[in-house]
Amino acid sequence: MNVDIQLQGMTTGRYAEIISIEIRKVFSGDDVRICDGLISAAGKLAAEVSAALTCLSPSDLRAIGDMRSEMAELAAQFVRAVASEASGQCLPDAAGAPAGKPEALTFLSPAPGEHRGDLESMVLEDWAGRVAGATYLHEKMRIPRSTLHRWYRRKEVVALRKGPQRHVFPLAQFVDGRPASGIREVLNHIEHPRLAWFWLVQPSSLLEGRAPIQLLRQDMVSDVVSAARDYSKSL
The missing domain is CATH 1.10.20 (Histone, subunit A)
Incomplete structure (x- = not known):
């Protein structure tokens, strides 16, 4: 293609x-x-x-x-x-024999032990996916710094600290140049940004093995917020 x-x-x-x-x-x-x-x-x-x-x-x-x-x-x-x-039916395997209905896959949500200390010690890019600073977002996605700062103050965007004074922003949270709907509600339940983003990008057993951020990108806000509320109770 x-x-x-x-x-x-x-x-x-x-x-x-x-x-x-x-x-x-x-x-x-x-x-x-x-x-x-x-x-x-x-x-x-x-x-x-x-x-x-x-x-x-x-x-x-x-x-x-x-x-x-x-x-x-x-x-x-x-x-x-x-x-x-x-x-919902049995499909043949590669050899043509009935394979039977596959066993349900088990997906794990981040364990309560995966808290701030654990995530702070991990290399950010190894678990957060692609991240970028305000300059990149302004030049590539045309997001003004003032707008980004307003989103940050309103908790409408996840900002991850990288270094003593710098914040970076996971790119997967942006849809059409704006944060996906539901970010603020998730941060209200999972207040620490690193833990919130870690939860957002992991397949969740509360969401049938789907990553919460992918559902937010599809405007399935209520399902994700409900799952975030339930997950926060285990923290």
Whole structure:
């Protein structure tokens, strides 16, 4: 696909549309009939996977980029698991034999012990994903410093301290140049910014294994706020 897209600042729905268009272009010149359902599903899956990748650390992204032969098999397993979960039916495995309904995956929320001291001792980029300072946000995303400061004061954006006097901002929290809805409500329940962001980017058992920040990017605010409230009770 000859397309240069940054998911940052774009909704997954719009990204899925763009990917679907590119997939259709790829097959338009071939003698291949491809159904609209396949194109739509491929676009949606690619958009969600891309959104999830924005929450990974640089070291995790490099590890994925270095994968070779394992990638195809892991992708096939992932697609079969998604299809089985969606249909609620048993799907055949790679050999064609009934595989049975896959066991439910167990996702862990951050344990109460993962508090300030633990996160302060960890390298920020290893768990927070891509972060940037005010200069980058102003130049690349056209967010004025005054606006960013106002969001920070109102707790509408997660700011992580890096060094004695500098704050950086996780990029995954921005949609269309604004913080995702629900950030303030989450910070009201999980007040420490590092712990709040750590919770936001981890798959949560309270949200069926989905990362809270991905749901906020899709405007599923009430589900995330309810989960944040429940999680805060364990702190």
